[in-house]
Amino acid sequence: MADTRNTVLAQGREEFEEVYAAYASAPAVAVVMTMGALHEGHATLIRTARERVGHDGAVLVTVFVNPLQFGVNEDLDRYPRTLDADLVVCQEAGADLVFAPSVEDVYPDGAPLVRISAGPVGAVLEGASRPGHFDGMLTVVAKLLHLTEPFDTGTEHIAFYGQKDAQQLALIRRMVADLNFRTEVVAVPTVREVDGLALSSRNRYLGLADRATALALSRALRAGEAEAAHGAAAVCDAASAVLAEAAHATPPLVLDYLALVDPTTFAEVPANHFGPAVLAVAARVGTTRLIDNVPLVIAGARS
Numbered sequence: 001m002a003d004t005r006n007t008v009l010a011q012g013r014e015e016f017e018e019v020y021a022a023y024a025s026a027p028a029v030a031v032v033m034t035m036g037a038l039h040e041g042h043a044t045l046i047r048t049a050r051e052r053v054g055h056d057g058a059v060l061v062t063v064f065v066n067p068l069q070f071g072v073n074e075d076l077d078r079y080p081r082t083l084d085a086d087l088v089v090c091q092e093a094g095a096d097l098v099f100a101p102s103v104e105d106v107y108p109d110g111a112p113l114v115r116i117s118a119g120p121v122g123a124v125l126e127g128a129s130r131p132g133h134f135d136g137m138l139t140v141v142a143k144l145l146h147l148t149e150p151f152d153t154g155t156e157h158i159a160f161y162g163q164k165d166a167q168q169l170a171l172i173r174r175m176v177a178d179l180n181f182r183t184e185v186v187a188v189p190t191v192r193e194v195d196g197l198a199l200s201s202r203n204r205y206l207g208l209a210d211r212a213t214a215l216a217l218s219r220a221l222r223a224g225e226a227e228a229a230h231g232a233a234a235v236c237d238a239a240s241a242v243l244a245e246a247a248h249a250t251p252p253l254v255l256d257y258l259a260l261v262d263p264t265t266f267a268e269v270p271a272n273h274f275g276p277a278v279l280a281v282a283a284r285v286g287t288t289r290l291i292d293n294v295p296l297v298i299a300g301a302r303s
Contacts, residue, residue: 003050003094009087010097013105016147019097023058028156031148033141036063036100037080037201038089041191045160046093048188052158061090062144063100068111068136080201099148106143115139116179118171121266125280126167126291129256137168138175145176145183157183164190164198166278166293167266174264190292192218198292205288213253214285216246220258221294224279229299232273236260239279256282256289263295273298 010016023029030049034042042061049059063086070076083100090098115135118127122134150157161169173185191199196218197211206214224239239258246253260269263278280293 003047003055004092005094005096007087007091007095008097009100011100011102011105013101013147016097016099016101020060020148021151023060023096024151026053026056026058026150026155028053028057028158029060029148029150030057030158030160031060031062031144032095032160033062033064033144034086035065035079035201036086037082037204038063038086039199039201039203041162041164041199043089043093044191045162045188046090046095048186049158049160050094052160052186053156057156058097059095060148061095061098062148063098064106064140064144066106066136066140067103068115068139069133070136071130071132074130080204106140112139116142116175121167121171121174124266125257125259125261126282129282134168134171138171141172142175142179142181145181149183153182158186159183160186160188162190163187163295164200164292166263166280166295170264170266190294196222198290200290202288202290206285209251210285210288213246213249213251214283214288214290216242216249216253217281217283217290217292220246220281221279221292224260225294225296228296231271232260232269232277232298233271235277235279235296235298239281243281243283251286254284256284260296260298269298 008019010019030053032045065079116138118134127134176183176185220239220242223242224235227234227238243255258281260277260279263276269277277296277298278293282291
C-alpha cells in the first residue's frame with residue numbers, strides 16, 4: 001500500500017539544503033534520481049525506497065534533465081518536462097522531498113571542467129553509440145550523491161536505480177566502489193507495460209505502428225532468455241531471429257546493437273561463457289531510440 005505523503009518541492013540549492021535539514025535525524029535516507037517525465041517505473045523505485053527505509057526514513061527524489069548526458073544530435077530540447085505531474089507521482093508513491101534544481105544550480109560555473117570518466121565500461125554499447133554520455137551521467141550522479149548525503153555519518157544512504165539502464169547501473173556501482181562513496185546502490189527490476197514494452201519516458205513518442213514494432217525488443221529478450229540453458233550462441237541466435245523479422249516491419253526496427261555481455265565489465269562474453277550475463281539491445285523505431293535488457297545465467301551449449 002502506498003505511503004502517500006505531503007511531498008515538499010525544493011527547486012533551488014539553498015532551498016533544498018534548508019528543507020533537507022529537517023531530515024537530519026532520519027535513520028536512513030534513500031535517493032531516487034530521475035530526469036522527470038515520471039511513470040510507473042519511477043513510482044516503483046520510490047515505493048521500493050520507501051519500503052526499504054520505513055516510515056521514519058527519508059525518501060528524496062531528484063528531477064533534473066542533465067545536459068551533460070545529451071549529445072549534439074540528441075533530444076535535450078525535446079525531452080519532456082512535466083514537473084507538476086511528477087510531483088503527483090512522487091507524493092502518491094511516498095516521497096518526502098523532491099529536489100528539482102535548475103542547470104545553474106547544478107553547474108553554477110557553467111559546464112564543469114573536471115568530470116568523472118566512465119573508463120572502458122563507458123566506451124562500449126551505449127557509450128559507443130552516445131560518446132560522452134556516461135561521463136556526463138556519472139558526473140551529475142556524483143554531485144547529487146554528495147548533495148543528498150546524510151548529515152549524520154551513522155545514517156544509511158541508499159540510492160535506487162532501475163535495471164532497465166543496466167550499463168548505467170553497473171557504472172554507478174563501480175564509481176561508488178572505486179571512489180569510496182558511502183552509499184549503498186540498490187537495483188530494482190525493470191517495470192514493463194502489459195504488452196512487455198519496458199517503461200520509458202521516451203515511449204510517449206511512439207505512435208501505434210511504432211509501438212507494435214518496438215515490442216520486438218522485449219520479444220527478442222524473452223526468446224534469448226528461453227535459450228539460456230543451451231549456451232551463449234543459442235541465446236544470441238534466438239534474439240537475433242526476432243529482431244531480423246522486425247527489421248521488415250512497418251515502420252522497421254533499425255538495430256543499433258544486440259550484445260550478450262558480462263554484467264560488470266559489459267564486454268561481450270565468449271561463446272563458451274558460463275554464469276551471469278546481460279542480454280542488451282538498443283534500436284530505433286522511427287525517430288525514437290529505445291533500450292532494453294534482461295539478466296541471464298548461461299548454462300551449457302547444445303550438444
